[in-house]
Structures are given as C-alpha cells and as structure tokens.
C-alpha cells in the first residue's frame with residue numbers, strides 16, 4: 001500500500017527482477033489437500049472438501065509471494081500445508097531442495113526453525129494466561145535453544161525489533177491493542193531467525209489505520225533480516241506494495257501467477273480482473289475518476305463438488321462451451337505471467353471463435369463507482385473493500 005493509500009510512510013516499491021535470480025527456497029508441485037467428509041454412525045466416507053486441489057509454485061529466497069482469493073478458496077490450507085502444520089493428500093513440498101512432504105513431527109522439528117507462521121487473529125493466537133515474555137520466548141524452549149545472553153535478553157531485543165517496549169516483558173496479551181498483539185506474534189515468529197515466514201491474513205483483523213503499520217514492519221524486517229515471505233490476504237490492496245509476485249487462488253487452484261507489476265497493469269484471468277476492480281486507485285490524480293467495478297453475481301461454488309472444466313466458468317462473463325468441459329492449464333502466456341484461462345484478458349484468445357454462453361451474459365453486473373477524494377485515503381480503502389476491517393483500538397501506541 002502506498003503512502004497515498006494509507007497516509008503513512010512506506011518503503012520504496014520493490015522490483016520484481018530483484019529476486020528472479022535468487023535460489024528457490026520453496027517448491028510446491030501438484031499439492032492437494034482433500035478433507036474427507038464422514039457420515040453416519042459408521043463414519044463412512046461421503047466425499048471430500050477439495051480445499052487445495054493441485055497447485056504448483058516456487059518461492060525464491062528473499063522474495064514475497066502474495067496469495068489472494070475469496071474466503072474459502074484454500075489460502076489458509078495452502079499456508080498450513082507448506083509449513084507442514086497439515087499433512088498433504090498428494091503432491092510434493094521441497095524446502096531448500098529437501099523433500100519435506102511427509103516428514104514426521106520429529107524430523108520436522110529442526111525444520112521448524114526455518115519456517116514460521118504468523119496468524120490472522122492476534123486475539124486468539126496468543127495464550128491469555130502467559131506473559132508476552134513467555135509467549136515470545138516459547139520457541140527457544142520448544143527447540144531447546146538458549147540464545148547468547150539468555151532468553152530474557154533475546155526476547156527483550158525481539159520486542160524492540162518489532163517496535164514494542166522491552167520493559168513490557170511481564171505484561172499479558174489483554175494489556176495490548178490489536179496491532180501490538182500482532183507485533184508480539186511477529187516477534188515470536190522471528191525468535192528462531194527463520195528463513196521463511198508464512199503470514200496468514202496478518203492484518204485483516206486490524207483496523208485499517210493500523211494495517212499499514214504492521215505491513216510496513218513486515219517489509220522493514222524483510223530488508224533487515226533477509227526474510228522470505230508468503231503473505232496470504234483476501235484482497236489485493238493489502239499485498240499490492242509488498243509482493244514481488246502474486247498468486248490468485250480460486251476454489252483450490254491457482255488461476256493466475258505473475259510479477260506484481262504485470263498482474264496489476266494487465267491482469268489476464270477474468271477473476272483477477274474482477275478482484276482488481278474492487279481495489280482503490282492509488283494515483284491521487286485519478287482518485288476522483290469514476291471507475292467500473294465488476295460484481296460477480298453468482299455464489300462461490302462448493303469445494304466439495306467444484307464445477308467441471310474451468311472452475312470459474314459458472315461466474316465468468318467470458319465462459320464458452322469449452323470452459324465447461326476442459327480445465328485450462330496454468331500456462332505461461334507472457335514472461336513471468338502464468339494464467340489458467342481459455343479466453344484470457346490482455347493476451348491472445350486460446351480458443352478463438354467460441355461463443356459466450358447465455359449464462360455468461362448474465363454472470364456479472366458492472367457498477368460505476370466514484371473513487372474517493374485524494375484527501376480521504378482511508379475512506380477509499382474501506383469503501384472499496386466493502387468495509388471489511390473490524391474495529392480495533394484507535395491508535396496503536398507502541399513503546400508507551
């Protein structure tokens with residue numbers, strides 16, 4: 001997010017090319033997670049929730065991969081799979097070239113130092129009965145590690161790194177605001193000096209005025225500590241300025257994966273185009289310009305029985321007969337830009353000559369929205385996002 005978006009200073013935008021030459025830290029191939037549905041006294045198998053249904057991607061050392069998509073598309077499940085908090089149904093996960101797909105708890109323990117997770121809800125992810133000193137110091141205990149200078153000193157250093165007062169070591173989570181609690185979660189994640197951090201909706205439970213501070217903190221920590229991030233978010237405005245590349249998920253699949261610039265400038269998947277139409281325009285000169293928002297009319301189908309062919313065809317305004325029957329592969333149609341679509345935007349049609357179905361003509365509603373004035377940045381974010389942020393402490397006073 002820009003200073004125009006949020007009214008705060010943010011680091012300069014990163015260049016996607018910066019990380020392209022770095023080594024691959026995480027490689028995911030054909031990853032699946034199907035949650036079985038059991039029914040009746042005998043707990044018979046009655047199908048499965050196909051939460052993640054065959055995804056491939058890589059994350060390079062030092063880069064940030066943003067993962068976006070609507071609620072229920074499988075983002076959190078993907079995050080828990082790659083950090084091995086969940087056992088995959090199929091596919092392969094490699095970390096630094098090592099196959100970790102089915103490592104047991106014991107074999108994973110040393111790997112846990114290198115991959116950490118930050119959770120969405122800073123209220124429920126911290127044990128209310130533990131002091132923040134105990135919470136942030138817990139990873140040392142779990143790993144049986146004593147840092148130089150002792151746990152207390154290191155925890156206090158970590159609290160300072162994330163912008164909290166080290167003197168608050170003995171305080172309890174309820175004494176902190178939402179933004180401060182998320183900083184505690186970040187300090188805990190950093191304790192063992194990880195290589196990769198998976199942040200699952202790290203700011204969506206926070207007030208919009210505090211979201212930028214936490215995103216900026218993550219960005220600063222990445223530069224200082226050389227971290228690699230996978231940042232999960234349900235809307236594109238959160239990951240916009242911190243991601244090098246962005247993966248868009250829909251019903252358990254990656255439908256588009258591209259360099260940030262390329263994705264925002266010329267999205268290829270109609271679903272991405274619809275998501276982007278809800279993101280505020282960051283250019284202050286164009287803020288008051290009217291723009292069109294694409295409202296997808298249909299509900300998200302069930303991941304228990306996703307639609308045949310392209311999973312998005314039931315909500316897509318470009319769908320043709322081939323979309324109903326043939327699943328489009330995630331193909332590289334431009335350098336650094338992969339898309340799974342028979343009729344992509346901003347690229348040659350992969351199945352030209354097909355006619356749009358009658359249902360597709362009814363699939364969307366175009367709404368003209370006036371973008372808010374430049375001097376009211378936060379109003380813009382809320383309006384365009386449908387006001388999704390929940391109330392929080394009004395100011396995130398750190399180091400009080």
Ligand SMILES: Nc1ncnc2c1ncn2[C@@H]1O[C@H](COP(=O)(O)OP(=O)(O)OP(=O)(O)O)[C@@H](O)[C@H]1O
Nearest residue numbers: 035049051070071072073074075076077078234303
């Ligand atoms: N333990 C589970 N057992 C059964 N189904 C599950 C389980 N965890 C997730 N699911 C289902 O898998 C699908 C994907 O869920 P997931 O939480 O990964 O999506 P998400 O994109 O992160 O959504 P949200 O932003 O709402 O968390 C959903 O339909 C969800 O109900």
